[in-house]
Amino acid sequence: MVKDCTTVWHNCLQVIKDNIGEQSYKTWFEPIVPLSLANNVLTIQVPSQFFYEWLEEHYVSLLKKVVFQELGSEGRLEYSIIVDQGNDHSKPQTVNIPTKKVPSAVVNSYSPERSFLKNPFESKAIDRHFFNSQLNQSYTFENYIEGDCNRLARSAGYAVANKPGTTSFNPLMVYGGVGLGKTHLVQAIGNHIKGNNPDKFVLYVSSEKFVNQFIESLKTNNVQDFANFYLLVDILIIDDVQFLSGKEKTQEMFFHIFNHLHQSGKQIVMTSDCPPRDLKGLEERLLSRFKWGLTADLQSPDFETRMAIIQKKMQSDGIHIPDNVIEYLAYSVDTNVRELEGVLISLIAQSSLNRKEIDLELAKAALKHIIEDVETEVNLDFIQKTVAEYFQVSLDSLKAKTRKKEIVTARQVAMYFAKEYTSHSLKSIGYHFGGRDHSTVIHSVQTVSDLIDTDKKFKASIQELQKKFKVKAV
Numbered sequence: 001m002v003k004d005c006t007t008v009w010h011n012c013l014q015v016i017k018d019n020i021g022e023q024s025y026k027t028w029f030e031p032i033v034p035l036s037l038a039n040n041v042l043t044i045q046v047p048s049q050f051f052y053e054w055l056e057e058h059y060v061s062l063l064k065k066v067v068f069q070e071l072g073s074e075g076r077l078e079y080s081i082i083v084d085q086g087n088d089h090s091k092p093q094t095v096n097i098p099t100k101k102v103p104s105a106v107v108n109s110y111s112p113e114r115s116f117l118k119n120p121f122e123s124k125a126i127d128r129h130f131f132n133s134q135l136n137q138s139y140t141f142e143n144y145i146e147g148d149c150n151r152l153a154r155s156a157g158y159a160v161a162n163k164p165g166t167t168s169f170n171p172l173m174v175y176g177g178v179g180l181g182k183t184h185l186v187q188a189i190g191n192h193i194k195g196n197n198p199d200k201f202v203l204y205v206s207s208e209k210f211v212n213q214f215i216e217s218l219k220t221n222n223v224q225d226f227a228n229f230y231l232l233v234d235i236l237i238i239d240d241v242q243f244l245s246g247k248e249k250t251q252e253m254f255f256h257i258f259n260h261l262h263q264s265g266k267q268i269v270m271t272s273d274c275p276p277r278d279l280k281g282l283e284e285r286l287l288s289r290f291k292w293g294l295t296a297d298l299q300s301p302d303f304e305t306r307m308a309i310i311q312k313k314m315q316s317d318g319i320h321i322p323d324n325v326i327e328y329l330a331y332s333v334d335t336n337v338r339e340l341e342g343v344l345i346s347l348i349a350q351s352s353l354n355r356k357e358i359d360l361e362l363a364k365a366a367l368k369h370i371i372e373d374v375e376t377e378v379n380l381d382f383i384q385k386t387v388a389e390y391f392q393v394s395l396d397s398l399k400a401k402t403r404k405k406e407i408v409t410a411r412q413v414a415m416y417f418a419k420e421y422t423s424h425s426l427k428s429i430g431y432h433f434g435g436r437d438h439s440t441v442i443h444s445v446q447t448v449s450d451l452i453d454t455d456k457k458f459k460a461s462i463q464e465l466q467k468k469f470k471v472k473a474v
């Protein structure tokens, strides 16, 4: 059958999509246009020189593999670069990237999910060299930043990775909200085990794929082969088990696989978007087994962890970002790590496409499209709100007459910051704190300054608050 460039590129994209993050896929692969396929040379068009360089630096081995997969050892990839965007006379410039023959072991360990799905349990005696663990090698412990938000899950994961099947953490169940690093962590476990024990059958599978494979095996009368395949696995990592909800037959099959693996001392690692007790539509006997080992949650990362994640990503991409920009991003994107990564990628892309250094101005512009409520100015309202939240007192109490100690402290701190970060006069500050006079403000500022000099714990609190204001005030 003669292949055309669109089909070939489409097939390549299917594999690429499964192996990189969604945001990276959207940014770096969706804009590519397949142009031609002749003599086993696939030509793709990329929007700029920078784009081409980025692909080459970050994705060249992936591209080589997919091209090899589609076109064989003679296959080659060529980039056509739009030299001057927006100019009608722009000429494509062609860069050749010969795809070298990749050793078959590498290709097999990377074989696309499609082929795994098509015939996942082809042979009962799996050839270890041909077994595809479905692991993304970029997910490691080394690039998984530890913080209060993930300490238990990470330590348990690390223990399991070093002694699979022999700790009491079997199964290990990691749960948490969207984009908090569940997949990264469990794949890091798989990669670590694989690195230390190349002969172990480590398998990562999403629950969705597990369900699809099972349905397929029912259709094709291959249920026994399906079961046999999973019973051979040494370390089963199954992602998003909430997806099994309501699928009774699949749950029954999973129950048998689980029991067999567990009894044989094989390690099971699972993720879910909620704790087992909140998993609806799952059989009780399965839920009770989920609780046999250890259940550990992932929380949203705090400010310091977000800073460390950005620093690590930048370091591994060899990109420098000024500290104030890192602080700004870490402060502004506090939802989840995936979103944080998305912002970083678009910031880097904008900096390169516009040939501008990454600075605060660019970061603010980049974030505008993504985050709606970034406050750019430190005003009195913001200070009062932030300080009240920090000291866990009500906003109204800052303006009220009450003399309770914790409220007085919060009020004095808020006045201190109002003096430091706004242009309000002492009189105006007093007015906004329930009509107090300017001498009360002077006294508050002085008290806070004295405490900073004499009380270490208090000083640390002030510094923590300061970070929030500094980032916004720049």
Ligand SMILES: Nc1ncnc2c1ncn2[C@@H]1O[C@H](COP(=O)(O)OP(=O)(O)OP(=O)(O)O)[C@@H](O)[C@H]1O
Binding pocket: 021, 143, 144, 145, 146, 150, 176, 177, 178, 179, 180, 181, 182, 183, 184, 185, 273, 309, 337, 338, 341
């Ligand atoms: N602690 C961390 N250190 C470094 N990178 C992290 C950390 N946590 C998450 N990430 C990164 O954030 C992105 C999203 O993580 P991941 O896909 O593992 O989240 P998830 O919890 O599985 O999300 P979902 O619920 O959508 O399946 C990944 O690129 C991952 O590398």
